[in-house]
Amino acid sequence: MTTLPGDGTTKWNWILYNIPATATQLTLNSTGVGTLGSADDGAGNAYAPPCSQGPGAKAYTFTLYALSSAPALNANASLNTGLVVTSALSGITLASASITVSYTRTAAPTTTAASNCAMIRDSSAAYAATVSVDCSTSDSSNLGAVASPGIALHTMMNGITATNLQVPIRQNFLGTNAWHIPLLPAFAVSSTSVVDGPLGVAVNGVPIFNPCKQGGCQNGDTKVLGELDICNGHAGRADDYHYHAAPTCLMSTQQSSWWNTHPVGWALDGYAIFGYNNPDGSTPTRDTCGGTTMTGVTTPGSYAYHVTDVSPYVVACLRGTPSADLAGQGGKYKPMRQPPVVPFPVSNMTLSTDPSDGYQVLQFTSAQNFVTNETGSDSYSNSPGTYRIRYKEVTGAALTTLLASNPGKTACWQFQFTTGSGVTTQPTISYCR
Numbered sequence: 001m002t003t004l005p006g007d008g009t010t011k012w013n014w015i016l017y018n019i020p021a022t023a024t025q026l027t028l029n030s031t032g033v034g035t036l037g038s039a040d041d042g043a044g045n046a047y048a049p050p051c052s053q054g055p056g057a058k059a060y061t062f063t064l065y066a067l068s069s070a071p072a073l074n075a076n077a078s079l080n081t082g083l084v085v086t087s088a089l090s091g092i093t094l095a096s097a098s099i100t101v102s103y104t105r106t107a108a109p110t111t112t113a114a115s116n117c118a119m120i121r122d123s124s125a126a127y128a129a130t131v132s133v134d135c136s137t138s139d140s141s142n143l144g145a146v147a148s149p150g151i152a153l154h155t156m157m158n159g160i161t162a163t164n165l166q167v168p169i170r171q172n173f174l175g176t177n178a179w180h181i182p183l184l185p186a187f188a189v190s191s192t193s194v195v196d197g198p199l200g201v202a203v204n205g206v207p208i209f210n211p212c213k214q215g216g217c218q219n220g221d222t223k224v225l226g227e228l229d230i231c232n233g234h235a236g237r238a239d240d241y242h243y244h245a246a247p248t249c250l251m252s253t254q255q256s257s258w259w260n261t262h263p264v265g266w267a268l269d270g271y272a273i274f275g276y277n278n279p280d281g282s283t284p285t286r287d288t289c290g291g292t293t294m295t296g297v298t299t300p301g302s303y304a305y306h307v308t309d310v311s312p313y314v315v316a317c318l319r320g321t322p323s324a325d326l327a328g329q330g331g332k333y334k335p336m337r338q339p340p341v342v343p344f345p346v347s348n349m350t351l352s353t354d355p356s357d358g359y360q361v362l363q364f365t366s367a368q369n370f371v372t373n374e375t376g377s378d379s380y381s382n383s384p385g386t387y388r389i390r391y392k393e394v395t396g397a398a399l400t401t402l403l404a405s406n407p408g409k410t411a412c413w414q415f416q417f418t419t420g421s422g423v424t425t426q427p428t429i430s431y432c433r
Contacts, residue, residue, distance in 0.1 A: 002082065004059040009039040013048045013060075013083025017071065018396050031410055032400035037080040040129055044170045045077050045150035048132075056104065063098040065089055077395050078170075088346040095199045116270075116300045117144040120181060123263045123272075124189045125204045127153070129219065131205035134178065141164075143323060146266070147178035148205025154231055154249040156241055157351035157362060161226035163234075164339040167362050167391055168241035168351070169413060173205065177259030177332045180323040185270030185301040190270070191289050191317040197317050197329040198242065200273060202265035204250055206233065207242040208273070211312050222312055227343065229369065231314075238333040245313035246276075257281065261297045264307060269320030272304040289317040336413070336433035344368065356389070362389040363420065372417075374429050386420030394430060406432040 001014035015037030028035060039048035050060060070087035073080050116137035124131045124146070130153070134145040149170035156168050173179060180199045196214060198207035213219040213227075214237070222244045228234050231249035235241050251259055259275025267273055271291065278284050279296035284306045286292055291305040305315050318326070325332070349364040365386045373378050394402060394412040402412045409432035417426045 001047075001060065001062050001390075002150035004061070006347075010082075011048075012037075013039055013050055015039060015080065015085050016347055017073065017080070017085060020365055031401050035077055035080075035143050035395040036239060037082070037085050038078050040082070044151070045395075046174070049175070053273050055101050058100045058104070059100055061098055061100040065096045066094045068092045068094050073112055074358065074414040076353065077360075077393065104151070108431045118185075119298070119300065120144050120263075120266055122304070124205070127204045131203070142183045143341050146181050146201050147174045148201075148206065148364045149173065150206055150240055150242070152204055152206050152231070152233065152241060152250070154252075155229075155348055155351070156231065156233065157229050157235065159230040160228065160234060160349040160364075161347060162343050162345050163227065163341075163364065164237075164343045164350065165341050165362070165389060166235040166237060166239050166339060167360065167389060168235045169239045169391070169393070171238070171240050171333070173207075173332060174251075179207070179268070179323050181268065182270030182320065185299065185303070185320040187303075187319050188269075191319055192326065193317055194315060196325075197326075198268070199318065199326070200265050200267040202243060202247050202250055202273075203263060204247075206247070206250075208247070208265055208314055208400055209242050210315065211244050212351065223311070223313070225343075226345070229349075236333075237338070237339055238335040240333060243314075246307035246309065251275065258275040263299075265303075267305060267315055267323040269318040269324045270300055270323075271320055272299045273314060274299075274304050274306050276307060276309075287319075289319045290315045291319055327365070334433040336431040338373065340372045340374070341370055344370050348386075359390040359392045359416070362391075365420075372426065374425070374426060380417075380426040382425060387425065388416075388418045388422075389419060390416040390418065402430055402432055409433055 003011045003013055004317055007273045016034045017037060019034040023033065025035055036045040045217055051105040069092050071092060114135060118134045121133035121135060124133055148174050150168050151168060183305055194210045200208045209220050213221055218297055228244055232245035232247060247264060251264060256275060260277045260281065261279050263274060265273040277343055284292045286306055289302055294302055294304045307314050323387055346364040346366050351360060351362050354361050367384050370382050372382065391413050394414055399412055403409055412430050412432040414428065414430045416428050418424055
């Protein structure tokens with residue numbers, strides 16, 4: 001399925017290949033049939049609902065192809081975008097059929113809420129392939145929705161020196177699970193503490209947490225403890241990637257002064273998060289929550305937070321009234337396995353992709369013995385040395401089989417555990433959520 005918005009730029013909402021030749025229909029809400037490619041608008045390997053903004057006609061087209069042979073595609077489904085798949089169909093298409101519907105939205109009067117939502121959408125424009133901002137209900141709910149799979153495009157997990165061996169996989173921050181940002185922020189009677197979980201979302205769709213370990217700052221500062229990578233992020237207990245301090249790798253894509261006038265992200269109370277300095281380059285005088293009144297740049301509520309290199313790094317507390325997502329953040333995460341190990345020191349941690357089979361490879365070196373578990377009731381002893389955790393999302397017939405024995409789940413990942421030389425250290429296992 002593709003969308004042709006008013007600007008004429010085609011977007012792929014749904015890419016499904018390897019559909020069995022015996023299939024004659026896809027029933028309502030069916031899953032596990034065929035292999036999902038990578039859709040636009042932040043859905044990842046899933047269906048991305050169209051969310052074209054503004055007035056003018058939009059065309060939505062479903063096309064079905066009959067092929068003479070299987071297309072040559074990447075082993076890693078996340079690399080199979082609409083352009084990749086349609087290019088692979090050249091020369092093997094026997095026939096095709098399509099149906100197109102169109103919808104025309106009339107121009108709505110500009111309101112403060114709509115204008116602020118457009119500001120959020122514009123701040124994420126560079127990441128439109130993975131992040132979408134829905135302003136369609138901005139006038140009625142006064143909330144903008146930021147949807148993404150929560151995976152950064154920059155390097156992740158490199159340089160961590162203390163870890164519980166979680167890995168970053170795509171999350172379901174889509175649809176009702178998107179992050180909702182108030183569009184008419186205003187100071188609350190009293191500030192709101194941000195002890196656990198996300199306090200906002202970066203412009204690349206990755207959540208931003210406070211600096212503390214789970215349970216509160218009495219348990220330690222993640223950055224000081226060496227649990228963050230070179231980008232100030234790491235994978236949490238839901239195998240979710242998030243930042244605990246200034247997202248330096250994201251910010252390195254622009255000159256540092258750029259972030260003085262362009263948001264790095266958005267707090268859950270609707271106020272923007274800017275870079276280290278004021279618009280004029282001066283050092284901001286941050287209040288107890290980490291923000292300041294902004295002048296010289298347009299921002300919702302004329303107030304914003306600034307990142308620093310001193311704890312709490314981003315936001316100490318929320319000055320405005322947060323959206324319900326702050327209290328309901330736990331419902332957005334679905335952990336699929338227990339932490340495999342009590343956090344312990346490591347060195348030389350890197351995350352890469354094996355080009356031969358598309359597996360993600362988390363490699364690290366331990367100078368001490370450590371014990372891991374797969375199910376919470378088993379254990380595996382490991383001697384000092386270099387190790388690899390290999391993982392990959394399951395697709396196609398293998399996914400269908402796994403989901404049949406995991407009712408209520410919609411996605412699965414296979415994990416392999418080896419030494420640096422490839423010797424298996426514990427059984428291969430699949431986890432579903």
